Amino acid sequence: MKGTYPNEDRMHGSIFVLLKRFVESTYGHSTWVELLQESNVEHTAYLVQEMYPTHEIFAIISKLGEKTEQSVFELLEGYGEFIVPDLMMLYNKYLQPEWRTYDMLLNTEEAMHGAVRREDSRANPPKLLVIKKGSRQLIIEYYSKRRMAGVAIGIIKGIAKYFNESDVVDVMQLTPSDNERVQIKVDFLE
Ligand code: HEM
Structure with missing residues (x-):
C-alpha cells in the first residue's frame, strides 16, 4: 500500500x-x-x-x-528465529555474560525491550509479562496490537538455539497466535 x-x-x-x-x-x-x-x-x-x-x-x-x-505465522516464526544472533549483537551491551535462555527470557522486558525504548523513544516493542512457574517453567504473555506473536515464538526458539539449549527448551503456544494477547509456555527439561 x-x-x-x-x-x-x-x-x-x-x-x-x-x-x-x-x-x-x-x-x-x-x-x-x-x-x-x-x-x-x-x-x-x-x-x-x-x-x-x-x-x-x-x-x-x-x-x-x-x-x-x-503461512504468515510460519514465516514470522522463521524470521523471529533467524534474527536472534543479530539482535544479540546489536544490543549486546545490555546482555549479562552468565545469562542463558531462562535468564534471557526473564530479563528481556526490562533489559532488552526497556533498552530499545530508552535508546529510541519512537520504538514501541511489545509488552512481555514473564511469569515464573517453579524453577523449570516460564509463562510469557505477549501483548501487542501488531499481532506478531509468531515472531515472539520464533525469537524464543532462536534464543534457545543461540545458547545451544534447543533440545532442553520446549516452547508451546497456549492461545491462538494471531491475537493481540498470546500466552506462551516455555519448559526447561532436565
Ligand atoms: C535479544 C533480546 C531482544 C531484543 C534486542 C529485542 C529488540 C526488539 C526491537 C528493536 C523491536 C522493534 C520494536 C519497534 O520497532 O517498536 C522488537 C520487536 C519485537 N520483539 Fe523483541 N527483542 C528481544 C527479545 C524479544 C523476545 C524474547 C521476544 C519474545 C518473547 C520478543 C518479541 C518481539 C516481537 C514479537 C516484536 C515485534 C513487534 C510487536 O509484536 O509489537 N523480543 N524487539
Missing part, C-alpha cells in the same frame, strides 16, 4: 533490515527484489535508524507466503 498516514503504526528500521537479511539468506537476493516490487510497498530500501510502516512487513511476508506456500 503506498502513501503515508499520520497515525499509522511504525517499527524500528532494524526490524526491516533484518527482514531483508532473512529473506536474502533463506530465499536469495532476487526474491527480495521481487517481493519489494510485487508487494507494492512504498520503500525500496530500509535504514536501521529510520522507522517504517508495520503494514510493509505484513505485505512482504504475505507475498513471500504466496510464493513459498507457507
